[in-house]
Amino acid sequence: MLLQAVLLLLLRCLASTLGQYELCKSLVSTDEGSVWEYYACQPKPASMKEHMRIKVDPPGITCGNPPERFCTLENPYLCSDECDASNPDLAHPPQLMQDREHTGLITYWQTVTWRRHPEPLLANITMSWNKSLELTDDILITFEYGRPTIMVLDKSMDHGRSWQPYQFYADDCLDAFNMPPKRVLDLSAANITRVICTEQYSRWVGSKNDKNVKFEVRARFAVFAGPQLQNMDKLYTRMESMKGLRDFFTFTNLRLRLLRPALGGTYVQRDNLLKYFYAISNIEVPARCKCNLHASQCLMQDGNLQCQCEHNTTGPDCQRCKKGFKAKSWKAGSYLPNPNGTPNTCTIAGSSSGSNCECYGHSNRCSYIDYLNIITCVSCKHNTRGQNCQHCRLGYFRNASAELDDESVCIECNCNQMGSVHDRCNGTGFCECKDGATGAKCDDCVPGYYWKQGCYPNICDEEMLLCQNGGTCSQNQKCICPPEFKGVLCQHSRCEAGKDCNAASSPNLSTFSLLLCTLLAHLLATLIPH
Numbered sequence: 001m002l003l004q005a006v007l008l009l010l011l012r013c014l015a016s017t018l019g020q021y022e023l024c025k026s027l028v029s030t031d032e033g034s035v036w037e038y039y040a041c042q043p044k045p046a047s048m049k050e051h052m053r054i055k056v057d058p059p060g061i062t063c064g065n066p067p068e069r070f071c072t073l074e075n076p077y078l079c080s081d082e083c084d085a086s087n088p089d090l091a092h093p094p095q096l097m098q099d100r101e102h103t104g105l106i107t108y109w110q111t112v113t114w115r116r117h118p119e120p121l122l123a124n125i126t127m128s129w130n131k132s133l134e135l136t137d138d139i140l141i142t143f144e145y146g147r148p149t150i151m152v153l154d155k156s157m158d159h160g161r162s163w164q165p166y167q168f169y170a171d172d173c174l175d176a177f178n179m180p181p182k183r184v185l186d187l188s189a190a191n192i193t194r195v196i197c198t199e200q201y202s203r204w205v206g207s208k209n210d211k212n213v214k215f216e217v218r219a220r221f222a223v224f225a226g227p228q229l230q231n232m233d234k235l236y237t238r239m240e241s242m243k244g245l246r247d248f249f250t251f252t253n254l255r256l257r258l259l260r261p262a263l264g265g266t267y268v269q270r271d272n273l274l275k276y277f278y279a280i281s282n283i284e285v286p287a288r289c290k291c292n293l294h295a296s297q298c299l300m301q302d303g304n305l306q307c308q309c310e311h312n313t314t315g316p317d318c319q320r321c322k323k324g325f326k327a328k329s330w331k332a333g334s335y336l337p338n339p340n341g342t343p344n345t346c347t348i349a350g351s352s353s354g355s356n357c358e359c360y361g362h363s364n365r366c367s368y369i370d371y372l373n374i375i376t377c378v379s380c381k382h383n384t385r386g387q388n389c390q391h392c393r394l395g396y397f398r399n400a401s402a403e404l405d406d407e408s409v410c411i412e413c414n415c416n417q418m419g420s421v422h423d424r425c426n427g428t429g430f431c432e433c434k435d436g437a438t439g440a441k442c443d444d445c446v447p448g449y450y451w452k453q454g455c456y457p458n459i460c461d462e463e464m465l466l467c468q469n470g471g472t473c474s475q476n477q478k479c480i481c482p483p484e485f486k487g488v489l490c491q492h493s494r495c496e497a498g499k500d501c502n503a504a505s506s507p508n509l510s511t512f513s514l515l516l517c518t519l520l521a522h523l524l525a526t527l528i529p530h
């Protein structure tokens with residue numbers, strides 16, 4: 001027992017010298033022999049600039065094609081520098097934003113100059129990793145020849161499908177973005193994930209003095225972990241409890257939108273536009289792979305970063321249980337309790353809590369039903385039901401291309417409410433249709449029927465049920481008759497045989513008015529001379 005305690009202590013000690021959450025598992029000696037202990041774990045921070053794919057927009061924004069002279073803000077009348085894409089010594093391609101600068105020489109990507117002023121000089125730099133990452137320190141962008149006076153940093157968490165602003169930068173936030181200027185220091189624990197506009201990195205200080213633009217991660221961490229980040233435990237505890245905090249530092253892509261270059265003064269000097277352009281020598285992105293606390297290593301494989309998943313998890317972010325290890329639903333590891341966290345390992349199907357109750361990963365609770373003498377899964381998720389969550393709920397059908405333990409094993413029937421008898425479907429997703437309706441979802445009509453919130457038999461058509469007497473069929477629903485005809489197919493004349501057609505279209509005459517008419521007729525007859 002004492003030995004075990006000492007070993008555990010040793011392990012803790014080892015873990016703390018290694019840094020927190022660096023071990024996913026460890027072989028521990030007990031009275032019953034060696035057993036594995038599992039811990040929440042995460043990869044070390046790394047410089048992600050080496051793995052990023054860079055794209056710049058619009059096409060032709062990079063200088064040097066055709067070759068172009070440029071000046072500097074410090075000395076706008078000495079324009080001896082040249083950018084020439086065809087000459088390696090004078091070219092400034094995008095990859096110079098991520099090179100290592102072995103030789104000590106500063107290398108940078110550079111854009112064309114602002115010759116087309118007053119048209120804005122716009123450039124986008126999109127950085128992709130094809131992997132979820134978590135920032136561990138400040139993003140640092142180094143601008144040669146002055147920092148932009150207006151710029152936005154965007155991020156995507158879904159491989160570029162959707163984007164959101166991460167931080168706004170301007171020398172005048174109100175003017176550029178209609179946002180009050182803020183600094184991260186103005187933020188408190190409650191609003192640390194606020195997207196702000198800052199003027200800290202856009203003002204002109206001379207292009208040599210401060211070249212850096214930051215996205216502050218350290219200062220945000222410090223709100224929880226203290227100024228020297230000495231209490232990372234506190235940060236990790238917040239990560240578990242504060243909604244959106246972890247996600248705030250998570251991304252798969254970043255994008256810089258450069259909206260206006262450094263001006264070196266208040267106004268643009270139209271007579272020397274060759275001194276306005278963007279030039280970036282380095283983009284530092286310190287981050288770690290997001291592995292959901294299930295991996296301590298993240299390696300390049302087939303050109304992509306990939307978590308080396310432990311705890312019987314799998315996927316690029318260890319975001320799933322391995323096949324056959326879905327006795328419980330997948331869960332991310334947890335930073336809590338300190339210091340080793342909880343691994344939340346995936347366990348082998350059928351081995352959970354010693355019983356044989358397989359729930360295919362759709363439930364992590366079983367219950368014994370006394371009067372039936374069975375063990376059954378409780379609250380099956382993912383639209384499943386049954387003792388082992390092995391069936392689909394009513395209104396859902398089995399996804400033929402999914403395993404029983406797949407989260408998308410049940411697909412909604414989606415029967416058309418108007419066209420179908422009820423919202424259930426058969427094993428291949430076919431709904432039961434009302435008369436006249438057809439299609440897998442009963443959202444179509446058989447020939448001879450028209451759709452109007454359900455299927456109804458045609459009133460008229462172009463073949464059998466022709467409108468007559470010049471009537472026209474409107475959407476199979478009714479004949480539009482000429483004024484003299486009526487009836488469903490305009491088959492009746494409004495003037496019936498033997499009657500006065502003109503009278504027929506006027507209102508019926510009452511006996512009284514008929515009498516009046518006769519009288520008038522007589523009167524007329526006596527007045528008109530023969």
Ligand SMILES: *[C@@H]1O[C@H](CO)[C@@H](O)[C@H](O)[C@H]1NC(C)=O
Pocket residue numbers: 057058122123124257
């Ligand atoms: C930069 O990206 C934004 C967002 O997709 C787009 O609206 C804008 O047109 C792009 N700018 C350039 C210069 O490509």
Ligand SMILES: *[C@@H]1O[C@H](CO)[C@@H](O)[C@H](O)[C@H]1NC(C)=O
Pocket residue numbers: 130303304316
């Ligand atoms: C992105 O990563 C996924 C999963 O790791 C992989 O299947 C895909 O091929 C990668 N895409 C590119 C463009 O590398």
Ligand SMILES: *[C@@H]1O[C@H](CO)[C@@H](O)[C@H](O)[C@H]1NC(C)=O
Pocket residue numbers: 182186187188190191194196
């Ligand atoms: C954040 O909260 C603090 C105090 O809780 C407040 O003073 C500050 O203005 C807030 N910042 C923003 C950007 O809303």
Ligand SMILES: *[C@@H]1O[C@H](CO)[C@@H](O)[C@H](O)[C@H]1NC(C)=O
Pocket residue numbers: 036038310311312345346347348
């Ligand atoms: C993962 O599965 C293997 C093989 O069944 C097992 O030996 C190991 O203990 C499991 N690991 C965890 C963390 O559950």
Ligand SMILES: *[C@@H]1O[C@H](CO)[C@@H](O)[C@H](O)[C@H]1NC(C)=O
Pocket residue numbers: 399400401402403406408409411
């Ligand atoms: C069926 O399952 C496969 C495999 O998991 C999945 O890719 C697909 O999206 C599922 N189909 C539907 C309609 O959910």
Ligand SMILES: *[C@@H]1O[C@H](CO)[C@@H](O)[C@H](O)[C@H]1NC(C)=O
Pocket residue numbers: 426427428429430
């Ligand atoms: C479901 O209904 C469709 C159409 O009636 C039929 O073709 C299919 O075989 C049925 N599937 C099952 C599993 O009964």
Ligand SMILES: *[C@@H]1O[C@H](CO)[C@@H](O)[C@H](O)[C@H]1NC(C)=O
Pocket residue numbers: 508
């Ligand atoms: C109009 O005349 C027709 C045929 O004579 C008769 O069937 C109908 O009831 C009359 N309508 C009225 C309002 O008197």
Ligand SMILES: [Ca+2]
Pocket residue numbers: 096097098099100101106107108280281282
């Ligand atoms: Ca460089």
